[in-house]
Amino acid sequence: MxxxxxxxxxxxxxxxxxxxxxxxxxxxxxVPPAQQEVKVQNVVFDCSSADKKYIASRLWLIDLSIKEYVQNNIPYNVVLTIHSGCTDIVSKKIKDDDKMMNNIQKKLEIVSKHENVSIEACQIAVDRFGIEHHDLHTFISLVPNSITRVISLQNDGYAFIPFSK
Structure with a gap:
């Protein structure tokens, strides 16, 4: 038994x-929450796409991602580099009836208003596409070369997210 x-x-x-x-x-x-060190999230979004619908969707996603960081008290640094087929989105000169470009412009402005965000256009591409520097949005800064800028950011530990569709 x-x-x-x-x-x-x-x-x-x-x-x-x-x-x-x-x-x-x-x-x-x-690790108890009080002892956890919150690591700064560094990311470079690299826009080279000419597909405007895709660009608009990615700008929406950048905004959503930043809002998530803010909501969760996660420090961040975001850089958006713009070059190649994406370059024309940096100009304020767009047609009033171009709904997609107007949508992109609004989304760019929303993203630019977040803290710790830098929106950078490649001067090589801006000049190549004939965009006058005075036509750039005030929240866009020019960098001499997007390629060397991205390399520098990656070497500084930034995550690389391409928009190359």
Missing amino acids: YKKITPLIKVLTLSALLPVYGLAQISQLV
Whole structure:
């Protein structure tokens, strides 16, 4: 009779101790919130796409991502580099009836109003596309070369997110 009860007792004992043992192990891995260091999230979004619908969707996603960081008190630095087929979005000179470009302009402005955001256009591309510097939005800064800028940011630990569709 004891032989039949003993395996059952072992199973019940192990079942009862498993949650306690598991929690003890997990508690050693979890750092209390007060002691956690929140790492700054550094990201460079690199827009070279000429697909305006895609660009608009990515600008919306950048805004959403920044809002998530703000909501969760996560420090961040965001750089948006603009060059190649994406370059024309930096100019204020657009047709009133161009709904997509007007949408992009609004989204760019929304993104620019967040803290710790830099929107940078490649001077090589701006000049190549014949965009006058006085036609640039005031929140856009020119960098000599987007390629060397992205390389520098990546070497500084920025995550690279391309918009190259």
